[in-house]
Structures are given as C-alpha cells and as structure tokens.
Amino acid sequence: MLLSKAWASFEADKRIEGFSPQTLKAYLLQSLLLIDYFKDVEMELLDTNKLKEYLAKSGKHLKPASLAHRIRFMKSFFRWSHEEGYLSKKPTSKIKEPKVGKRIPKYLTEREIEHLRESCHSPMEKAIFEFMFSTGCRIGEVVALEKNHINWSNQSAIVRGKGDKEREVYFNTRCDIWLKRYIESRNDHNSAIFVIARQPHKMSVAQMRYIIKRISNRAEINKEIHPHQLRHSYATHLLNNGAPIEVIQSLMGHEKSETTKIYAQLSGRLRKEYYQKYF
Structure with a gap:
C-alpha cells in the first residue's frame, strides 16, 4: 500500500x-x-x-x-x-525514543497574574483570562466551549479534553461576573462562548493565542507568556494552597499521576512548609 x-x-x-x-x-x-x-x-x-x-x-x-x-x-x-495487514513486519520495533528529561513547567507568580489581569481591557479579554486561569483548561478546550456547556448555578463547565474525554471544571466568582458581562455585551446568536466580533464565529486557537499575547505585551512582564502557562499557574496555585495531587490530576484531566507530580517539584513554598513541619 x-x-x-x-x-x-x-x-x-x-x-x-x-x-x-x-x-x-x-x-x-x-x-x-x-x-x-x-x-x-x-x-x-x-x-x-x-x-x-x-x-x-x-x-x-x-x-x-x-x-x-x-x-x-x-x-x-x-x-x-x-x-491491518499492510506490512508483514514492524520496521519501527527496534527504533527507540531519545531520553527526554522531565521539564519543570513554567508558571507565573501571583504578582505577574495580577499584572496580566490589570492589562485586560475589554470584557472579552477579561472573560478569556479569568476562565483560563480559574479553570486551568487547555486552550483547545476553551475555544471549543459552547454556551450550553456552562452550568451557571454551579459555576462549572463541561469541557472535552484529550482523547475526547469530558470532564467538569469549575470557575470562581470573578470569572462568573466577566463571562456574563462579556456574553451580555454581544449582539450575536452564536452558540460559542468565545467568538470573533466581526461576522461572529467561533474563535480559533490561533486567535485566542494572539489575544493572550496582546494582553501580555501590555503587562510588560519580562518573560515570554503563552496560554499554557496559565494552566501551569493554575496547578501551582492549587498545590501551594494545599490541594492533594489526586484532586489536581482530576481537575486538570491528566491521565497519569506522573504528569501532575511534576508540579510538586516547582512548589517551593509548599516544600518549605513541609520541611519546617517535619524537620
């Protein structure tokens, strides 16, 4: 073949x-x-x-x-x-992957988060930023979000993650306020939560990346900011506040606990507290 x-x-x-x-x-x-x-x-x-x-x-x-x-x-x-029977042998069976060291995720400090928050100018920017930070969602999960995926009374949303798996995520009151203000400010009937204003249609991943980049440029933070850092920052924030690894794993939609445990390496504040408690 x-x-x-x-x-x-x-x-x-x-x-x-x-x-x-x-x-x-x-x-x-x-x-x-x-x-x-x-x-x-x-x-x-x-x-x-x-x-x-x-x-x-x-x-x-x-x-x-x-x-x-x-x-x-x-x-x-x-x-x-x-x-499937297209090959008599597997030619890749003896090919090995290179060893890849575990990279500690880059996250944002609380001060940097506040700088970004203050640099959001429109209801749309505020809604995107607050939703991404308070839910820890992947950018692909955010752009796919529909209005009927939101449970306003529970301040939660159903997102579809890797492997097409659904999970429930939660957002805080600040996010709830800006999401509602953003949706109320729109005049379109598009079912997507986040849309492009001109000829309203669902926002793409590239367009949302551009918006996050625009916010970070205004904030003048001396580091490169990308949307996934908000997800890393969400996990670090939970860990620093004492959330168990299993809970963080469930909220983030990680299949393997090893993925979540990487965050434990970067939580200096929590490690210091444990040291003072047990040493």
Missing part, C-alpha cells in the same frame, strides 16, 4: 477512536514530512535502516522532545499498518 493511502486509512481510524483534532493535526504534519522524504512509495519498501536514516537526517536540528514525538508517530503508524 502507498504511504498516502495508508495515512488516509490510519487518520480515519484514529478519528473514529476519538483522537483530538490537535493530535490529528500534529500527526498529519509528521505524515507529510515522511511522504516528502520517501516520496509516495509502497510501505513494504521501508525497512528499519531506511527509517533510522530518515530520523538521523530529519532530526539533526530537532530537540529530543520533538524527535521523540516524531518517533512516537512513526511507531503508531507502522504498528497500525502491520496490525
């Missing part, structure tokens, strides 16, 4: 399995790079040595984490192709 045809079938299968649009988009890029390098050849012509050569050449300037992502895609793609 040709690489392009195998990819089309693989993508369709993973879409049915509930892979997120973000994951499928990342996989599409990897498939295009693979096809660009080998051209649209028959899959049986690709053996372990050829795939290793591809990784060695294409991965020269990649960070270990990016190379590991490329290898994970290839392993998934070629394993699926073998299971």
Whole structure:
C-alpha cells in the first residue's frame, strides 16, 4: 500500500477512536514530512535502516522532545499498518525514543497574574483570562466551549479534553461576573462562548493565542507568556494552597499521576512548609 493511502486509512481510524483534532493535526504534519522524504512509495519498501536514516537526517536540528514525538508517530503508524495487514513486519520495533528529561513547567507568580489581569481591557479579554486561569483548561478546550456547556448555578463547565474525554471544571466568582458581562455585551446568536466580533464565529486557537499575547505585551512582564502557562499557574496555585495531587490530576484531566507530580517539584513554598513541619 502507498504511504498516502495508508495515512488516509490510519487518520480515519484514529478519528473514529476519538483522537483530538490537535493530535490529528500534529500527526498529519509528521505524515507529510515522511511522504516528502520517501516520496509516495509502497510501505513494504521501508525497512528499519531506511527509517533510522530518515530520523538521523530529519532530526539533526530537532530537540529530543520533538524527535521523540516524531518517533512516537512513526511507531503508531507502522504498528497500525502491520496490525491491518499492510506490512508483514514492524520496521519501527527496534527504533527507540531519545531520553527526554522531565521539564519543570513554567508558571507565573501571583504578582505577574495580577499584572496580566490589570492589562485586560475589554470584557472579552477579561472573560478569556479569568476562565483560563480559574479553570486551568487547555486552550483547545476553551475555544471549543459552547454556551450550553456552562452550568451557571454551579459555576462549572463541561469541557472535552484529550482523547475526547469530558470532564467538569469549575470557575470562581470573578470569572462568573466577566463571562456574563462579556456574553451580555454581544449582539450575536452564536452558540460559542468565545467568538470573533466581526461576522461572529467561533474563535480559533490561533486567535485566542494572539489575544493572550496582546494582553501580555501590555503587562510588560519580562518573560515570554503563552496560554499554557496559565494552566501551569493554575496547578501551582492549587498545590501551594494545599490541594492533594489526586484532586489536581482530576481537575486538570491528566491521565497519569506522573504528569501532575511534576508540579510538586516547582512548589517551593509548599516544600518549605513541609520541611519546617517535619524537620
């Protein structure tokens, strides 16, 4: 089977399995790079040595984490192709991922959060910022939010996270106020919570990233700010205030507790309290 045809079938299968649009988009890029390098050849012509050569050449300037992502895609793609009967062997079975050190997430201090908060000018900016910080949602989860996903009486929302899994998240009173003010200020009937004002339609991830960037530029914080830092800051805030790891894991929608435990490394205040308590 040709690489392009195998990819089309693989993508369709993973879409049915509930892979997120973000994951499928990342996989599409990897498939295009693979096809660009080998051209649209028959899959049986690709053996372990050829795939290793591809990784060695294409991965020269990649960070270990990016190379590991490329290898994970290839392993998934070629394993699926073998299971479907398109390949007699799995050419990626002996290819190993590079060792990637655990990166401590970058988070914002309480002072930086306040600077960002003060730099939100419109009800829309305030609503986006407060929702992202008080729920810890991923940006993809925020842009997908619909009005009927909100439970106002419970100050909660149902979001769809990785693997198409739903979870309930909660927001505080400040967020509740700005969400309502923002929605009341709109004249459209679009079902999305966050929309682009001109010809109102659901906001994209790129558009929301731009809004966060615009807010951070006004705040003049001397570091690069990206939306995921609000999620990291949410987790750190919970940890610093004594929330158990299991609770944070559930609220953030982490599948593995190891992902959540990374935050314990950066919570200096809490570690100092434990030291003073137990030493």
